[in-house]
Amino acid sequence: MDLGLTSEHQMIRETARRFARQELEPMVAQCESQECFPLEVFRKAGELGLLGPFFPSEYGGSDSDLLSNAIIIEELAKVSASFAMSVDVSAIYFGYNLFKLGSQEQKTKYLPDIVTGKKLGCFALTEPNAGSDTLSLATTAKRQGEHFIINGSKIFITNAPIADYFMVVTRTSPRDGIKGGTTFIVERGSEGMEVVEMHGKMGVKSSPTGEIYFHDLKVHQRQILGQQDQGFQGMMRSLNMERAMAPAMVIGMAQDCLDRSLAYVKTREQFGRPIAEYQLIQAKLAEMAMGIETSRAYLHKVIWMVENGMDVTKEAAILKCHSTRVATNAALEAIQIHGGYGYMQEYGVERALRDAKLMEIGGGTNEIQLLVIARELLRA
Ligand SMILES: Cc1cc2nc3c(=O)[nH]c(=O)nc-3n(C[C@H](O)[C@H](O)[C@H](O)COP(=O)(O)OP(=O)(O)OC[C@H]3O[C@@H](n4cnc5c(N)ncnc54)[C@H](O)[C@@H]3O)c2cc1C
Numbered sequence: 238m239d240l241g242l243t244s245e246h247q248m249i250r251e252t253a254r255r256f257a258r259q260e261l262e263p264m265v266a267q268c269e270s271q272e273c274f275p276l277e278v279f280r281k282a283g284e285l286g287l288l289g290p291f292f293p294s295e296y297g298g299s300d301s302d303l304l305s306n307a308i309i310i311e312e313l314a315k316v317s318a319s320f321a322m323s324v325d326v327s328a329i330y331f332g333y334n335l336f337k338l339g340s341q342e343q344k345t346k347y348l349p350d351i352v353t354g355k356k357l358g359c360f361a362l363t364e365p366n367a368g369s370d371t372l373s374l375a376t377t378a379k380r381q382g383e384h385f386i387i388n389g390s391k392i393f394i395t396n397a398p399i400a401d402y403f404m405v406v407t408r409t410s411p412r413d414g415i416k417g418g419t420t421f422i423v424e425r426g427s428e429g430m431e432v433v434e435m436h437g438k439m440g441v442k443s444s445p446t447g448e449i450y451f452h453d454l455k456v457h458q459r460q461i462l463g464q465q466d467q468g469f470q471g472m473m474r475s476l477n478m479e480r481a482m483a484p485a486m487v488i489g490m491a492q493d494c495l496d497r498s499l500a501y502v503k504t505r506e507q508f509g510r511p512i513a514e515y516q517l518i519q520a521k522l523a524e525m526a527m528g529i530e531t532s533r534a535y536l537h538k539v540i541w542m543v544e545n546g547m548d549v550t551k552e553a554a555i556l557k558c559h560s561t562r563v564a565t566n567a568a569l570e571a572i573q574i575h576g577g578y579g580y581m582q583e584y585g586v587e588r589a590l591r592d593a594k595l596m597e598i599g600g601g602t603n604e605i606q607l608l609v610i611a612r613e614l615l616r617a
Contacts, residue, residue: 242308249305253287253312261316268443269588272436274323274399275443276357282324283354287313289328292336296344297352303540307485314489315496318592319444321486326395327351329482330475331358331404335422337478338463338471343422347402359396361449362406362472364389369605371406372469376451378407378419385409385461387421387429387454395599397447398434401425405449410466418468421460429454440591479600480553481539484560487596488532491564494571494589495525501575501584512574521570528563536560551613558606564593 242250260282264275282288290305292298299305306328314321332351335344335358350356367374376389387407397403403423410417423430431450438446463471499522502513512518539552568590572579579586597603 242304245301246305246308249290249301250308250312252285253309254315256282256285256287257312257316261313261320265317265320265443268317269319270442272438272442272445274445275320276399278320279324279357280354282313283352288324288354289332289352292332292348292352296336296348303482303544304537307482307536307540310482310485311489311492314486315493317443318486318490318589319441321489322441323357323396323444325482325486326360327358327400329479330360330395331402333478334360334404334420334471334475335462337475338420339422340459342459343462347422351402356401357396357399358402358404359394359400360404361391361394361397363391363393365392369602371472372412372415372418374406374408374418376405376407378409378421378456380409380458381455383458384455385419385421385458387423387451387456389451391449393435393599394447394449395444397432397449398445403430403449404462405451406468406472409468415469415473417466418472419465420462420468420471421456422462423454423456423460427454427456439594440588441595476601477549477553478543480557480606481536481543481549483596483600484532484536484556487560487564487593488529488536490589490593490596491525491529491532491560491567494564494567494586495522495529497584497586498522498525498571498574505576518574521574525567525570528560528567532556532560532563551610554601554606554609554613557600558603558610561593561596561603564596565590568593 260278264278268275286299287309290299290301291303294300310321310325313324335348351358362371364374378385378387404420405423406418406420408417409419429452433448435446435448502518503511505512535556539549539556542549571586572590575584575586578584
């Protein structure tokens with residue numbers, strides 16, 4: 238296992254960093270305050286090949302690897318967690334799922350536009366009464382000849398208000414363990430589907446979130462992703478990959494907190510000296526760096542395992558739980574280091590805390606990650 242970055246990875250990091258600073262950063266304050274997504278910047282990211290470089294070139298990707306994707310997500314998240322999250326959902330939750338489970342026809346139809354940023358995807362699993370307990374979801378799809386009729390609703394769906402394509406997990410058969418779930422690809426504008434934008438989030442304010450209502454939505458059976466009644470199995474397989482990728486975002490957020498803190502402590506003087514000289518401040522910087530470096534090294538290991546076809550159920554859960562705690566703590570310490578200024582919007586670190594907290598909840602809460610880790614340990 239080689240933990241070193243190749244010159245290609247270094248180049249991708251430079252490209253993503255320059256893009257994030259030049260194109261994304263100028264939009265962040267306005268988009269966060271107005272809760273709007275910078276769609277034009279997203280399209281430009283697609284033109285530059287930043288939305289899933291690991292996809293094969295036949296679908297518009299760069300035939301690159303998953304580590305390249307993690308590097309890009311980390312750089313985007315340093316500037317805007319909201320933007321990185323919407324990119325991650327479209328490229329990984331929608332795009333990677335489609336790539337792994339979709340038919341040739343579906344991949345040819347949907348993937349190129351997702352990879353090049355012409356279209357945006359979302360993944361709709363959570364329901365008002367089915368969050369951690371995903372198998373209890375109540376949205377149904379009933380067969381009617383070659384079609385299915387979908388009824389029910391989804392909540393907290395990232396990108397739903399602006400998405401072109403929706404990956405919707407439904408129940409097609411009565412609950413029988415992990416069996417009975419079916420996922421469909423639905424296009425925006427389909428009759429019988431209504432999207433309602435949700436406002437008032439604590440953080441990631443420029444990543445749009447929505448509720449989706451299905452009233453007798455009619456979909457053809459060729460819109461099934463994978464196989465009928467096998468939707469949960471497919472989802473569980475992809476979820477490990479998603480849990481392995483999301484920490485790239487979290488590490489970017491924590492790194493930004495450390496970078497801002499390092500710059501601040503050298504210029505802020507109290508008691509006649511830069512606060513960087515005080516050991517209690519130094520300890521905070523050291524703790525932040527320890528968390529970030531160990532998370533990043535472990536992320537690269539987990540990605541290597543995924544690339545080599547290994548099961549990462551336990552490792553992805555450890556990574557998600559550990560790195561999200563690191564990010565929330567880094568944001569808290571960054572605020573503390575900035576003192577009263579840290580509490581104000583202008584310095585950017587209060588946003589980091591609001592954004593970081595979500596990462597301990599979305600994509601499976603940290604409590605659920607702990608249960609997964611323990612289950613895997615006890616099974617061994
Ligand atoms: C901004 C945002 C974006 C999101 N984006 C998406 C998206 O794109 N697609 C999507 O499908 N979902 C999305 N979600 C939903 C997210 O994945 C869920 O909120 C999350 O899985 C938790 O579900 P819940 O909110 O229903 O909490 P619950 O499952 O009700 O959990 C409540 C609390 O109980 C704890 N708990 C539950 N079960 C157990 C247990 N067995 N043992 C111990 N503790 C337990 C939880 O850890 C939590 O602390 C998003 C959520 C937010 C807030």
